[in-house]
Amino acid sequence: MRKRGQRVAASIGLGIVLGLIVQSAAVGQDESPSPADEKVSFTVGMTNDAITFNPMFMIETPEYSTADLMYETYLGWEQEDFDTKAHLVTDWEQSEDGLTWTFNVRDDVTWHDGEPLTAGDIAYTFNWILDQKVGNFIDYLPFTDEISAPDDTTLVWKTTIPTGAPVYPPYIYIMPEHVLSQYETKADFKKWKGFPDPIGSGPFKLVEWRRGDFWRLEANPDYWGGAPKIDEFVFRVFQNEDAMIEALKQGEIDFADDISANLFESITDEPGITANVGNPTSFAQMSFNQCTNEVAYCKDTGFDHHPATTD
Numbered sequence: 001m002r003k004r005g006q007r008v009a010a011s012i013g014l015g016i017v018l019g020l021i022v023q024s025a026a027v028g029q030d031e032s033p034s035p036a037d038e039k040v041s042f043t044v045g046m047t048n049d050a051i052t053f054n055p056m057f058m059i060e061t062p063e064y065s066t067a068d069l070m071y072e073t074y075l076g077w078e079q080e081d082f083d084t085k086a087h088l089v090t091d092w093e094q095s096e097d098g099l100t101w102t103f104n105v106r107d108d109v110t111w112h113d114g115e116p117l118t119a120g121d122i123a124y125t126f127n128w129i130l131d132q133k134v135g136n137f138i139d140y141l142p143f144t145d146e147i148s149a150p151d152d153t154t155l156v157w158k159t160t161i162p163t164g165a166p167v168y169p170p171y172i173y174i175m176p177e178h179v180l181s182q183y184e185t186k187a188d189f190k191k192w193k194g195f196p197d198p199i200g201s202g203p204f205k206l207v208e209w210r211r212g213d214f215w216r217l218e219a220n221p222d223y224w225g226g227a228p229k230i231d232e233f234v235f236r237v238f239q240n241e242d243a244m245i246e247a248l249k250q251g252e253i254d255f256a257d258d259i260s261a262n263l264f265e266s267i268t269d270e271p272g273i274t275a276n277v278g279n280p281t282s283f284a285q286m287s288f289n290q291c292t293n294e295v296a297y298c299k300d301t302g303f304d305h306h307p308a309t310t311d
Contacts, residue, residue: 098162
């Protein structure tokens with residue numbers, strides 16, 4: 001059973017307390033002021049490992065948590081009420097017949113490799129998803145007739161019916177055309193696990209990944225929204241919650257998420273640690289193989305049935 005992130009909708013809690021625990025001051029650490037040039041590092045502990053950082057094929061919560069720091073969407077949400085807000089685009093308008101949306105794209109955004117981000121990158125990302133029928137994201141692009149970029153700062157989205165879908169923020173990470181165009185099919189692109197050499201436009205860059213151990217991101221000093229206050233993010237993987245909690249107590253990590261109720265209660269009064277309880281923003285999923293010899297899909301794909309399905 002894996003824990004997976006859910007973008008905006010509230011989740012169903014199965015009697016599980018979501019614990020957010022932050023290490024206020026590392027145990028035994030000198031609390032005197034740090035030199036101005038000392039690197040500011042924030043380490044997150046988790047028990048769910050990442051499988052891929054390819055922004056088209058991520059599923060796990062840690063993957064999305066990391067991608068949110070590396071890649072960007074063309075629209076965003078207001079934190080107070082989840083209303084649509086500008087992000088990579090500055091403003092937009094709908095035609096009188098309701099079939100055409102025109103967006104103005106920022107002209108001050110650059111990719112991590114220094115190339116400028118343009119409306120062409122947004123259009124290419126959306127069209128690639130439509131052409132390749134990428135299941136994770138194609139439902140974010142309904143009623144699409146045509147998406148184009150007549151110039152570097154103008155995005156035009158034509159729809160088959162009058163709809164507000166283009167301004168309901170599609171949670172699609174925009175990718176550079178000069179990277180995505182190297183892959184002719186989604187099967188080819190899926191082989192790339194998002195590392196090495198990921199190129200996004202976000203405030204952080206993924207620079208190191210040791211599978212099953214940790215991955216590390218460094219701040220992007222040229223980020224259009226301003227350089228981050230934190231120099232690096234480190235996501236550290238633990239085999240179990242007990243080991244993660246012990247690392248928190250020892251000041252080895254700064255943050256631990258999704259703690260089971262019994263461990264959460266045991267640490268709420270720990271000196272130097274701040275514990276918070278909130279509604280969960282993820283869901284747990286259990287999948288069962290229900291293939292039988294009578295199901296056409298199972299025959300076509302060669303999946304064999306599980307003995308439990310014959311009882």
